[in-house]
């Protein structure tokens with residue numbers, strides 16, 4: 001009998017295989033009596049283990065740079081900082097002073113820090129995994145415990161674990177591992193972020209039920225629905241295998257009735273550009289430029305940005321490249337920008353609010369680079385989009401800044417072009433104002449991750465309210481519909497670049513709602529293109545009507561589910 005366990009879908013992909021338990025936490029026995037411990041020798045062992053762990057981390061970072069990208073590989077820099085933390089080291093020395101051997105002292109000192117992280121919510125709690133990763137590395141260096149090598153896993157393994165640390169995840173080989181599921185963890189833990197980047201199906205935060213799944217059991221990990229199916233029936237397994245193998249289509253696609261739907265890619269890191277092209281994306285629907293700004297000591301200059309934007313245009317010579325201006329604040333801090341301490345950063349100075357306020361210089365430099373890149377003759381067509389817009393004044397002001405940047409470039413004799421200009425519809429205010437915004441923009445893009453968070457007053461990274469921060473909530477669907485209807489009335493293009501666009505189960509719903517442009521993670525492009533070709537226009541419109549008529553979350557889920565059957 002198939003059994004379904006629910007968790008949080010970390011990567012919208014599905015995989016089937018055989019369960020393998022990962023138990024990488026080194027085990028410690030009871031400590032010996034305090035008087036049997038030679039404190040000086042233990043201190044030396046600790047320092048030697050710390051050095052070995054540091055070297056291991058530098059090597060891990062290099063390996064991760066090959067497979068992930070600099071911004072993600074930089075997670076290991078944070079680990080190196082944990083390792084150098086004087087308070088942690090002091091805690092270990094105190095433990096040794098209390099008569100503990102080095103490994104028990106490490107366990108105790110890290111345990112105290114871990115407890116503090118775990119008491120916090122959201123992202124901070126998820127950083128506990130990073131700390132655990134560092135602790136286990138030092139413990140392994142002390143105890144000589146070997147770590148299971150993922151290269152030894154048989155092909156088609158589904159890794160089950162209490163939790164996966166960032167290094168565990170970075171080492172998983174997508175050619176051997178069909179997916180993973182963890183007892184704990186949230187959508188924004190590094191394990192989840194890496195899973196998305198590697199295109200690995202993953203469900204995190206499944207809870208206690210996962211522990212009952214024995215090694216060797218057949219399982220399907222469905223990252224789209226956040227579901228682990230134990231002992232799947234043949235149909236579920238075949239559907240998962242079909243999904244794994246969606247073919248890449250380089251050409252644009254249309255529904256079964258011939259309605260064209262663009263499927264572009266969301267990119268943030270350099271490696272995503274190649275991945276987007278390889279997976280057949282029609283263009284770039286969202287270039288998250290914050291990745292150019294993180295993990296460095298000062299903002300990238302105009303020349304560096306100009307090169308980055310031209311590189312994106314070069315990767316899609318026949319397509320659109322929509323570059324979003326810097327979206328900092330909220331959950332995206334950047335040290336050198338000196339963000340204020342805010343009680344509710346998601347409701348504070350974020351996105352365009354900073355660009356028109358304290359980061360005006362940074363914004364001007366970014367716009368100069370963008371306007372110059374827009375004049376490039378070879379390559380795709382560049383558009384500029386701004387994040388977190390909430391008022392018409394902000395659009396007018398942004399356009400004024402753009403015009404003044406253009407005037408400066410012109411006066412200096414620089415080649416430039418005014419790109420198409422659009423805004424993200426990701427606040428309820430913007431969704432309600434689309435009928436006014438359309439007079440000032442060339443296109444709109446629904447950022448459903450933030451739109452769901454703000455419509456539902458439910459933080460997008462907080463596992464406890466994950467069901468609320470879900471674009472399939474009736475209130476979010478109605479906000480989307482309001483925006484789409486107003487955009488259609490004015491004949492202004494509107495697309496979706498939030499995560500929901502990458503879920504093939506929602507493709508028919510979005511097409512039925514009138515969406516003709518989707519922008520999704522590069523690895524999701526083939527699945528979404530296939531889903532588009534299977535849409536029947538009438539059925540999609542009916543589905544949208546039924547979903548919009550539903551007053552409850554379950555009602556929307558039922559409408560989507562019935563349509564998929």
Ligand code: PEP
Nearest residue numbers: 426447448449450497498
């Ligand atoms: C969104 O909010 O849906 C979006 C695409 O932007 P980000 O996830 O970068 O906030």
Ligand code: MG
Nearest residue numbers: 426447449450
């Ligand atoms: Mg957003």
